[in-house]
Amino acid sequence: MALTSERKALIWKTLNETRGKIEPAEYKNYIFGVMFYKFLSEKAQKWLKTVLRDEKWENIWNQNSKRAAEFMQKKLGYVIRPGDMFIDWKEAINKDKFNILMVSEALTHFEQGIREDARTNFNGIFADMDLTSNRLGNNTQTRTATMMDWINLMDKIELDEDSDVLGDLYEYLIGKFAANSGAKAGEFYTPHQVSDIMARILTHGKEENTPYSLYDPTMGSGSLMLTTASYMKNAGVRGSIKYYGQEWITTTFNLARMNLMMHGVEYNDILLHNADTLNNDWPDGLVDGVDSPRMFDAVMSNPPYSQKWDNTSREDDPRFKVGVAPKTKADYAFLLHGLYHLKQDGRMAIVMPHGILFRGGAEEKIRKQLLLSHNIVSIIGLPAKIFTNTSIPTIIMILEKNRKNDDVLFIDASKEFEKEKKNNKLREDNIVKIVKTYLDRKDVDKYAHVATLDEIKENDYNLNIPRYVDTFEPEPEINLVEVATELKNVDQKIEKNMSGMLEMIDELTATDDASSKQLDQFRKIVKELGKNE
Structure with missing residues (x-):
């Protein structure tokens, strides 16, 4: 049974009451860390209950700790020792024997007990939890009291074995922390309404593909991949969907690893990397001078907008054969990277600023080549103020690698939304209309237009949406x-x-x-x- 919106709101309120002096952007690292440890602990307990039956984990460990560790590692990829379980922390609190050092030791033991082939998934995942920070308290006693508050709060979240309660709560809290983290929110959060549009378009007609591979080269918290996978009928089947992602910011990379696993994705299906996508092509790509990239069924991305990058000596990089983006704006560099890793029959969706549609110079040359290669399928204009970290209007561009048709569908969805405090929000009916218009691929008065390549050539390859979708409303006649x-x-x-x-x-x-x-x-x-x- 999923958490109600009232229950989520109550948890968020309680979290704020225990935040103290810690800023939201940092506070989330502690809360998600405790939440994730609870998840791993209860997953281990559930598995132990099925395999040990009446035997106690403590007894098995005491008999042969090395063999016991290998026993759990083989199934889960990690080990949680007896006494280190989340339930052990709670029991110590109830007996007035808890100390924050118990958490420190448990996290150290966890790091030591990761299976070798699972290290990319678990190594350093709790590194952002600085348990010695003065922000938790000026001494061990006050820091212990702070940690007790968080453990007690997380203990109240009851998990239903047949539902994704913790993952649902995690996603909700990511959104709340993003809304309270200002400009930093863009590092880890794409609003679900935007993810939903991209996911429905990416998976249409491919819902039963097995196996299916997803790739987000600027993955943030991984929500885009999770939303896309949720529209696949085999989303919960182990091994059916592989999740590939890369993220430059280590803290955000940790958020993504937690997010995927708390949504039930097995560590064997997760292949994430902590690095700069433009400077470190991954996965595969150019290896020892040989162009051999990994290709994916779906590529989705919400990269940082108009970011500076080092574009020197990029002419020989196979990702940028179409052209090299200017050093002051890496937008097309991220786009070309994603397209490079797309399968011939795959589909790509990327969020971009409007400037890529009409800016000149190197960007104009890249845009022209993409059009002549029939790569651009559709451009969807979104409302302004839809993201928590920027008020600028954005677009979703849909691309394919091996497309015969040369037309482009323009959708202007910028005027249909509801206001929510300082931001704008797409309603479900707005999302449905966008997706339906994309699938129908027909002109809709003042909303959508299918432009031929000849029409685009007449506009000098300028893709600015108002050139193709006339949303002008004449003033009423005056009597x-x-x-x-x-x-x-x-x-x-x-x-x-x-x-x-x-x-x-x-x-x-x-x-x-x-x-x-x-x-x-x-x-x-x-x-x-x-x-x-």
Whole structure:
């Protein structure tokens, strides 16, 4: 049974009450760390219950710790020792024997007990939890009290074996932390409404593909991959979907690893990398001078917009055969990287700023080549203020690698949304309309247009959406007779009001010479106003 919105809101409220001096961007690292450890611990307990039956994990460990560790590693990829379980922390709290050092030791033991082939998934995943930080408290006692609050809060979240409660909560909290982290939110969060559009388009007609591979070269918290996979009918089948992703920021990379596993993705199906995508092509790519990239069924990305990058000596990089993006704007570099790793029958969706549609120079040359190669399938204009970290309007561009048709579908969805505090939000009906319009691929008055390549050539390969979708709404015609009549009525009302005001002034009396002079001046001014009107 999934968590209700009321329950989620209550958890968020309680989290804020225990945050203290810690900023939201940093606080999330502790909360997600405790939450993830609870997840791993309860997963281990559930598995132990099925395989040990009446035997106790502590007894098995004491008999032969090395063999016991290998026993758990083989199934889970990690080991949690007896006494290090989340439930052990809670029991120590109840007996007034808990100390934050218990958490430190448990995390150290966890790091030591990772299976070799699972190290890329688990190594350093709790590194952002600095348990000695003064922000948790000035001494061990206060830091222990802070940790106890978090453990008690996480303990109240009941997990249903048949539902994805913890993953659902994790996704909700990622959104809440993003909304409270300002510009830093763009490092790890793509609003679900945007992810949903991309996912529905990427998976349409491919819902039953087995196996299916996803790749996000700027994965953030991994939500784009998870949303895309959720539309596949075999999403919960182990080995059916492989998740590939790369992320430059280590803290965000850790968020993604936690996110995928807490949504039930087995570590064997997760292949994530912590590096700079543009400087370190992964996976595969150019190896010892040989071009042998890994290709994927679906590529999705929401890269940083107009980021500076080192574009020197890129002409020989096979990813950028179409052209090299300018050093002040890496937008097309991210796009070409994703397209390079797309299968011949794959589909790609990427979020970009509007500037890539019309800027000149190197970007114009790349855009022209993509059009002549029939790679650009559709351009979808989104509302402004839809992202938590920027107010600029953005687009979703859909691309394919081996496409016969040369037309481009333009959709202007920028004006259909609902306001939510400082941001704009796409409603479900807005999302459905966008996806349906994409699939129908027909003109829709003031909303969508299928432009031929000849039409695009006439516009000098400029893809600015207003050139193709006319959303102009003419002003209503003015009835001059009605306006004249209304003006006449207004004049009559003013004249009548002025007459009434003068009558009231005449009834006023002055008590001295000064008041009399002021009254005469007032009467004169009112008469002048009447004449002017």
